[in-house]
Amino acid sequence: MKTQILPPVLRAARAARGKLPKAPDAREYRVAGHETFAGYYEIQPVSQDGKAVLAHASGAARTALTGKEAAAIGWFDIETGDWNALAETHLWCWQMGARLRWWDSAGPRTLAFNAMFEGAPAHCLVDEGGGIRKQSDVPLFDANEQQGVGLSLNFGRLANCRPGYGYPLLDDPYRRENMPDGDGVTLVDLASGKAELAYSLPRFAREVEGANLGQYHYLNAALLSPRATRFTVLYKRLPDPLDAHTWTVDAFVGNCDGSGLIRVPLDGRASHYWWLDEDRIAYTSNKGIASNYVVFDCRDGSLSALSQAMPGVDGHPSLHHESGTWVTDTYPDLYGEQTLFVLDKDADERRELGRLWADKSYQDEWRCDLHPRWSRDGSKVVIDSTHEGYRALYLVEVEAQ
Numbered sequence: 001m002k003t004q005i006l007p008p009v010l011r012a013a014r015a016a017r018g019k020l021p022k023a024p025d026a027r028e029y030r031v032a033g034h035e036t037f038a039g040y041y042e043i044q045p046v047s048q049d050g051k052a053v054l055a056h057a058s059g060a061a062r063t064a065l066t067g068k069e070a071a072a073i074g075w076f077d078i079e080t081g082d083w084n085a086l087a088e089t090h091l092w093c094w095q096m097g098a099r100l101r102w103w104d105s106a107g108p109r110t111l112a113f114n115a116m117f118e119g120a121p122a123h124c125l126v127d128e129g130g131g132i133r134k135q136s137d138v139p140l141f142d143a144n145e146q147q148g149v150g151l152s153l154n155f156g157r158l159a160n161c162r163p164g165y166g167y168p169l170l171d172d173p174y175r176r177e178n179m180p181d182g183d184g185v186t187l188v189d190l191a192s193g194k195a196e197l198a199y200s201l202p203r204f205a206r207e208v209e210g211a212n213l214g215q216y217h218y219l220n221a222a223l224l225s226p227r228a229t230r231f232t233v234l235y236k237r238l239p240d241p242l243d244a245h246t247w248t249v250d251a252f253v254g255n256c257d258g259s260g261l262i263r264v265p266l267d268g269r270a271s272h273y274w275w276l277d278e279d280r281i282a283y284t285s286n287k288g289i290a291s292n293y294v295v296f297d298c299r300d301g302s303l304s305a306l307s308q309a310m311p312g313v314d315g316h317p318s319l320h321h322e323s324g325t326w327v328t329d330t331y332p333d334l335y336g337e338q339t340l341f342v343l344d345k346d347a348d349e350r351r352e353l354g355r356l357w358a359d360k361s362y363q364d365e366w367r368c369d370l371h372p373r374w375s376r377d378g379s380k381v382v383i384d385s386t387h388e389g390y391r392a393l394y395l396v397e398v399e400a401q
């Protein structure tokens with residue numbers, strides 16, 4: 001109730017004092033009458049030529065998904081704002097979308113995404129002409145196009161345990177098992193299509209003190225390293241399988257050749273992540289409402305602060321590798337506003353790009369985080385937002401602030 005009543009009251013009081021925050025300089029992209037969004041923060045949304053931005057668009061709005069709802073996938077022309085729908089999928093969710101990404105090697109306007117193909121879940125490619133072809137027999141959570149490696153999780157189990165992150169259309173074949181041997185991280189050779197379970201849930205449990213059969217185990221939020229030699233994943237347990245809000249969580253790093261797992265020794269709950277290079281990865285580590293941005297070195301197991309200039313609350317960090325500049329965000333504060341930050345490469349101060357009102361009708365699994373993503377050239381940040389009363393995609397000019 002406080003999240004519904006308190007923010008408007010505080011905003012009204014601040015407006016009466018003439019102290020309204022600055023909104024970022026942004027351009028909207030939206031399919032009229034549809035919830036329009038890019039997806040999770042760790043997938044590059046802008047095409048290789050810099051002229052298009054990918055998106056999902058669905059008529060479903062402000063509701064938990066059942067799996068019956070369709071989403072169009074396609075791209076906007078950045079200059080004109082024209083929408084180009086290429087395909088439709090039922091394998092999507094509010095936070096992760098269909099794991100939609102550009103697939104540059106197959107053509108300048110080819111997209112990769114999860115969908116049902118001939119009645120079965122798959123990872124597919126669609127080109128500008130609308131031709132759809134299957135790339136993998138399993139839907140993928142992440143993929144490295146250059147190295148030909150895909151990574152899959154149990155999207156059906158994830159939908160039950162963390163609504164908004166999995167695919168409700170898919171069944172979990174291990175739903176009655178707390179810690180199934182047949183579930184875990186699956187790695188896929190995209191050239192041959194071969195999929196192999198690399199690390200099972202009991203393998204993760206052996207690395208965590210207190211993990212046991214009385215808990216309900218699942219995986220979420222996986223990301224391959226830049227050259228796909230490693231991956232990170234969040235390993236979660238529910239004391240009560242019917243209560244998805246009381247999880248415990250540990251971050252893990254694994255080797256893609258199957259040679260081992262490392263539990264990341266964070267001092268709080270792991271939440272978000274970003275690979276700096278093949279050996280180092282940044283995490284947000286949360287204790288209550290406070291959060292730290294830390295870097296884990298896979299070579300020696302050390303942890304270090306990313307920067308004292310990072311905000312002390314959880315966010316979605318990503319690094320533009322060429323410029324060395326970070327972008328991150330916040331969840332809605334007491335005013336109901338989400339703040340967008342960049343951190344310059346010298347890492348001694350952060351700069352606020354602006355604040356955006358989070359429409360209070362977007363809650364639970366259909367909430368809308370900013371999920372900031374760099375454009376390839378580092379001149380823009382792509383966000384999803386509800387500050388106009390609907391979900392839309394925005395391009396924020398970084399240099400114009």
